[in-house]
Amino acid sequence: MASNKLKTQATEEGNVSYKRNVVLSIVNLATQEINGVASLSSTAVSRLKRLFNNNYHRGVIIEFVDNAVYVDVFINVLFGFSVRDVAFRVQENIKSSIESMTDFKVEAINVNVTGVVFTEVETASII
Secondary structure, eight states: OOTTOEEEEEOSSOEEEEEHHHHHHHHHHHHHTSTTEEEEOTTSSOHHHHHHOTTEETTEEEEEETTEEEEEEEEEEETTSOHHHHHHHHHHHHHHHHHHHSSOEEEEEEEEEEEEEOSHHHHHHHO
C-alpha cells in the first residue's frame, strides 16, 4: 500500500477513511514525545528494502491487516537512558496514541534501537 492510500474502517454511522500519513504522523509524534529518544533512524533499513517496501517511511514501517496495525519503529537513544525503558515507553505511547486517535487495534509494536547518540549535536547529523 503506497503512502497516499486510504485505509477505510466501517462504523455503525458510516465509513471513516484515514490516509496512511495520518497514522505515520501519530507514530512519529508519539515516538518523539518520549524522553531519551534522540531521533528516528532513517538509515536503519537498507536502500534496496526501502525502494521496494511502500510501508517504510523515515524510520517507521506500518502495515494494516483488516482493523489491526503492525508498527516497526527504528530509533536512536540518547546516552545515559535505559534502552529497555525507552523502548518500553515508546511502545506504550504509540499504542495508546493510535488506539485513542483512531479505531485501529495495535497488534504489535517492534522498537528497533539502531544507535546511541552521545550529544544533542549528533542528533542533527543522524536525521
